[in-house]
Amino acid sequence: MKINRIHINSFGKLKNRTFAFSDGIHVIQGPNESGKSTLHAFLEAMYFGLERGRGRAAKTDNYTRYYPEEGGSTYGGVLEFSQNETMYSVYRNFSRDPSGYTLMDETHGKQLSPDAEEYRQILGGLTLPLYRNTVSLKQLQAKTSDELPGLLKNHIVNLKQAGSASLDLKKSKEHLAREKKTLLQSVQADAEKQASLLSMQIREEEAAISALPDPAELAQKQEEADRLSAALSDDSGTRSELLDAIHEREQELSDSEAEAAKYASGARLFAGGGILLILAAVLMMFVSFPIPAALCATAGLLLAAAAALYSGKSRSLRAGDGAASDLSALRKEEESLTTGILKKQQSLKALEHEIGDLSRGLYKRGECEERKRTAEEKLEALAPVIERNQAILMECKAIDLAAATIDELSGNVFDSFGKYLTDTASDLIRQITGGRYTRLLMDENMELSLEHEHQPVPIASVSVSTIDQVYLALRIACIEFFWPEESMPLLLDESFAMYDTARITETLTWLAESYPGQIFLFTAQSREEEILKSCRIRHQTIRL
Amino acid sequence: MKYIHTADIHLGASPDRDRPWGDSRRLAVYQTFEAIINTARNEKTDLLLIAGDLFHRPPVMREVRELASLFSRIPDTQIVLTAGNHDHLYPGCAMLSMPLGDHVHLLDAQALSSITFPALHTVVHGFSYHQAEHPAPFPATVTAPDDGMHHILMLHGGDADHLPLSFDALASAGFDYVALGHIHQPRLFEKCAMAYCGSPEPMDRSDTGKRGYIKGSITSSGTEFRFVPSASGEYRQVTITVNPSSTSAQITDTLREKLDHNERYFYRITLAGERAPDIRFDPEIIMMAGQIVDITDNTIPAFDLDRLREEHSHDLISHYIEKLSGGSALERKALSYGLAALLDPGN
Numbered sequence: 001m002k003i004n005r006i007h008i009n010s011f012g013k014l015k016n017r018t019f020a021f022s023d024g025i026h027v028i029q030g031p032n033e034s035g036k037s038t039l040h041a042f043l044e045a046m047y048f049g050l051e052r053g054r055g056r057a058a059k060t061d062n063y064t065r066y067y068p069e070e071g072g073s074t075y076g077g078v079l080e081f082s083q084n085e086t087m088y089s090v091y092r093n094f095s096r097d098p099s100g101y102t103l104m105d106e107t108h109g110k111q112l113s114p115d116a117e118e119y120r121q122i123l124g125g126l127t128l129p130l131y132r133n134t135v136s137l138k139q140l141q142a143k144t145s146d147e148l149p150g151l152l153k154n155h156i157v158n159l160k161q162a163g164s165a166s167l168d169l170k171k172s173k174e175h176l177a178r179e180k181k182t183l184l185q186s187v188q189a190d191a192e193k194q195a196s197l198l199s200m201q202i203r204e205e206e207a208a209i210s211a212l213p214d215p216a217e218l219a220q221k222q223e224e225a226d227r228l229s230a231a232l233s234d235d236s237g238t239r240s241e242l243l244d245a246i247h248e249r250e251q252e253l254s255d256s257e258a259e260a261a262k263y264a265s266g267a268r269l270f271a272g273g274g275i276l277l278i279l280a281a282v283l284m285m286f287v288s289f290p291i292p293a294a295l296c297a298t299a300g301l302l303l304a305a306a307a308a309l310y311s312g313k314s315r316s317l318r319a320g321d322g323a324a325s326d327l328s329a330l331r332k333e334e335e336s337l338t339t340g341i342l343k344k345q346q347s348l349k350a351l352e353h354e355i356g357d358l359s360r361g362l363y364k365r366g367e368c369e370e371r372k373r374t375a376e377e378k379l380e381a382l383a384p385v386i387e388r389n390q391a392i393l394m395e396c397k398a399i400d401l402a403a404a405t406i407d408e409l410s411g412n413v414f415d416s417f418g419k420y421l422t423d424t425a426s427d428l429i430r431q432i433t434g435g436r437y438t439r440l441l442m443d444e445n446m447e448l449s450l451e452h453e454h455q456p457v458p459i460a461s462v463s464v465s466t467i468d469q470v471y472l473a474l475r476i477a478c479i480e481f482f483w484p485e486e487s488m489p490l491l492l493d494e495s496f497a498m499y500d501t502a503r504i505t506e507t508l509t510w511l512a513e514s515y516p517g518q519i520f521l522f523t524a525q526s527r528e529e530e531i532l533k534s535c536r537i538r539h540q541t542i543r544l
Numbered sequence: 545m546k547y548i549h550t551a552d553i554h555l556g557a558s559p560d561r562d563r564p565w566g567d568s569r570r571l572a573v574y575q576t577f578e579a580i581i582n583t584a585r586n587e588k589t590d591l592l593l594i595a596g597d598l599f600h601r602p603p604v605m606r607e608v609r610e611l612a613s614l615f616s617r618i619p620d621t622q623i624v625l626t627a628g629n630h631d632h633l634y635p636g637c638a639m640l641s642m643p644l645g646d647h648v649h650l651l652d653a654q655a656l657s658s659i660t661f662p663a664l665h666t667v668v669h670g671f672s673y674h675q676a677e678h679p680a681p682f683p684a685t686v687t688a689p690d691d692g693m694h695h696i697l698m699l700h701g702g703d704a705d706h707l708p709l710s711f712d713a714l715a716s717a718g719f720d721y722v723a724l725g726h727i728h729q730p731r732l733f734e735k736c737a738m739a740y741c742g743s744p745e746p747m748d749r750s751d752t753g754k755r756g757y758i759k760g761s762i763t764s765s766g767t768e769f770r771f772v773p774s775a776s777g778e779y780r781q782v783t784i785t786v787n788p789s790s791t792s793a794q795i796t797d798t799l800r801e802k803l804d805h806n807e808r809y810f811y812r813i814t815l816a817g818e819r820a821p822d823i824r825f826d827p828e829i830i831m832m833a834g835q836i837v838d839i840t841d842n843t844i845p846a847f848d849l850d851r852l853r854e855e856h857s858h859d860l861i862s863h864y865i866e867k868l869s870g871g872s873a874l875e876r877k878a879l880s881y882g883l884a885a886l887l888d889p890g891n
Contacts (some may be wrong), residue, residue: 002860117851170858171889176881196845206602206634214641215605369604369638381561398877401868409863 001083001124002518003489009093010074012038012066021434021539025512025519027529030544036522039544040281040493041066044136046079048128051100064096080106083122083486089113109476124486127338132477136491145388173403180399187392191385198379205372214364218358225351226342235341249327255324260316267309273303395508424477425470432510433467437462441471465499476515495525505531512537545664545694547591548584551725552743553577554630557600559748560810560837561884572776574743578614579774580757585618590664592621595725595741596628598701603631610643615645622661625646627672627869628700628725634674646755650696656686656785660693669865675851677705684713688720694762700725702740714738719760721769724785725814730756730771744774749812750835752779779837785817788846792829795863800835814841821845821884845880852883861886 009017014035030036041062068075072095079090087106103112103119111120126135165520277299284292337365426439429450440453449456450470459467472495477486496504508531511519521528532539555577556571584592621879625648633640635650640652642748650657651670658669667689678701686773688695697719701707705720706726714722715736724731728751730742736875741758743751756776782803783796784795795815803811813836827839849865856862864886868879 018742117854118853131735168889169886172882172885175889178887179881206637210634210636212636214636214638216641216643366605373601373604384562394874395877395881398874399876399881402885404866405867405878406860406886409860409867526848 003081005080007138008077010068013280014038025539027521027541034544050094052098085361152183176403177400180396187389188385191382195382201375205368208368213361215360228348232344240338246330249323253323258317260313263309267306270302271306274299404441421477425473428473465503488519491520545590546761548589549593549723549741552597554600554747573745584621589621591625593723594625595698595723596626597630599631603620603640606614608638612644615648624668626651626670629673629676629706632673666694668696678707682709684718689717696721698723710889736845746779752781753818777808781812783814784821786843788820792826796830796833803834811836815841818846819843847883
């Protein structure tokens with residue numbers, strides 16, 4: 001990029017001035033308060049417009065500082081520059097619009113729409129932060145040499161982030177952390193654990209249910225019990241019939257025994273009578289008493305009756321014997337039936353016990369099923385919660401990735417930028433210092449040192465002008481980094497104030513030989529011009 | 545031989561339980577099944593096939609009792625059912641230990657088994673799940689016996705974890721009808737007698753579209769079947785494309801106008817398009833627009849990436865965009881989060 005010409009309508013103390021620039025070195029010379037800073041500010045304002053502060057800040061912003069004394073109607077001017085073999089003009093009237101501009105493509109004679117992006121491209125990607133950190137850099141306003149190393153270090157940090165000057169990585173990271181925290185607040189942390197506990201419970205209940213009786217088992221036992229109690233009631237019917245029969249038989253038996261007894265007592269009576277008569281007859285025989293025939297006949301009759309009665313008894317007894325054997329059979333039957341009934345009653349009791357157990361088991365099973373169901377329902381209700389949790393965790397993962405990527409990039413890319421800077425700056429320093437210093441070294445803590453005869457020399461112990469040279473070298477390295485294909489203007493504002501003549505000579509000679517772009521040297525002294533003249537370096541002097 | 549083929553009834557499920565209409569959805573699941581039973585009774589259907597997931601979960605005893613009582617309404621219809629992944633059998637489970645009725649036949653084996661109905665001249669083949677998953681595919685070698693009977697195959701599955709199926713093999717296996725269950729979306733195969741009947745009532749918000757069952761008949765001249773809609777509710781998918789000026793209130797208004805506010809329609813809303821990077825759509829507000837079951841926000845913040853890359857070609861942002869332009873969902877999200885944080889960290 002080359003600045004061809006500027007025209008100031010009105011800007012601070014400068015009014016209606018035109019400056020034309022060529023390639024190479026320009027010395028812009030004038031005593032303090034002559035307008036050097038104003039010109040400097042004008043260039044920046046023409047490129048990027050004037051930012052207006054708000055409220056109280058408006059009273060001290062550049063817009064107010066450079067507001068023309070005679071009024072704002074002509075506040076502004078024209079900047080002509082060429083870029084990529086095209087010449088552009090930027091027209092600005094700050095009082096009308098502090099950031100507005102008109103852009104002309106002079107080469108093709110057309111007005112371009114004021115599209116910020118297009119304009120930025122035309123400027124080769126130059127943004128205000130980049131401009132302030134590279135092309136146009138105010139001097140390190142250090143009054144003491146103690147402050148300088150610190151300032152330089154700060155500057156390098158700024159340079160490292162030059163492109164990201166508009167970014168606040170720390171704040172960005174905090175923003176991400178806040179987002180994540182908010183998200184995590186809506187995570188139901190124990191949902192997954194609950195779900196796995198519920199699944200476990202469901203499996204346990206299922207196992208418990210498998211071990212518990214099922215309704216079919218109960219129905220079977222119930223049926224068995226019903227059958228058994230039906231059989232029991234049959235048996236007890238049979239038994240009562242049997243008992244009846246036994247009773248009957250017993251009655252019969254006792255009846256026949258009574259009859260036999262009756263016969264027996266009759267027979268005994270008759271037999272007794274008969275025997276007495278026979279005894280009487282025998283007695284009579286001994287006393288030779290003729291036995292009356294009638295007596296004998298009576299005894300015979302009595303005996304016959306007794307015999308008859310005996311036979312009746314034995315008949316009755318015989319009949320009684322039959323009934324008795326019947327009775328014992330019946331009794332036996334009854335006995336075995338009773339045993340059977342007892343056995344059945346026992347097994348029914350056992351069965352009823354079992355049925356009781358089964359019913360209790362079934363009840364338990366019902367409880368298990370309900371518990372299982374409750375768990376299943378809870379598990380199902382958890383599913384959307386878990387789904388939501390997973391979605392949130394995915395968001396958190398995305399935030400983590402965002403943060404990690406920012407970290408990685410700010411580390412990697414800008415570390416490599418830092419390395420590039422020190423490497424390029426080392427070359428430049430070697431050239432500027434004529435080989436006195438061979439390398440710029442930067443450690444992890446951004447502590448700088450210069451290598452002198454293979455020994456690192458802490459930057460704090462080198463001279464102020466050497467530090468200034470390092471600073472210049474870093475700037476140029478930075479410009480080369482951002483615009484490797486282009487030559488950019490370099491604005492040096494009182495950069496050589498601390499240099500001795502030899503150092504200025506060294507630096508200017510090097511710049512004239514090596515720096516491809518325009519150089520604008522703002523200075524209050526005549527030293528620079530004199531040196532350029534004595535070294536026969538082509539330059540243009542502009543006096544304010 | 546007239547048959548009804550249903551599956552995935554999910555008795556006991558209560559879709560949308562967290563929404564105000566949850567109760568009516570739970571009832572609808574039962575009512576729609578009852579309506580199928582009544583249809584079988586009124587039309588003297590010979591065979592009712594239930595290809596798995598009759599219950600939403602392995603049923604408990606009282607549920608089986610209820611089912612048996614429903615089935616008792618159609619004593620003249622032979623009912624064949626298998627257990628699916630949701631109502632899988634386990635040792636001693638209520639389904640195995642409760643009587644269902646003489647006309648109800650649970651093909652409870654884990655291996656393929658069959659039941660013959662000589663009067664219907666029909667054999668039904670099938671098997672039951674004994675676990676919630678069945679990763680083993682259905683063997684492609686199974687074919688219908690060539691014995692002059694009508695052969696029906698009942699299967700539950702068709703995805704990777706539930707009986708992977710080769711539809712081509714099934715189509716050419718010689719069955720007079722293949723009754724499929726598990727997939728809730730009805731699908732009637734062409735050129736072969738095979739169908740997913742779908743769930744009679746949509747089960748959850750992912751079941752968008754029409755739902756019903758299959759009515760068919762097998763005669764000596766072949767199989768005829770058709771889909772019969774039965775669902776009382778329907779989930780509908782509506783996509784709203786937002787733009788960077790869209791707000792929750794605006795979307796709510798658009799939906800109020802756009803949706804058919806019939807109480808049988810339940811809406812799933814997807815938000816697509818580009819939103820302003822700083823806006824967050826509030827689902828609670830948008831849900832007020834109607835019977836909305838859920839809202840999926842697929843909007844992406846309207847970052848002009850090309851422009852950002854250009855504008856920030858020298859700083860971290862262009863590197864950041866570059867780094868996360870892989871295109872995975874995670875990277876896209878990370879890109880949005882990071883850009884929002886980098887461009888407007890104070891927000």
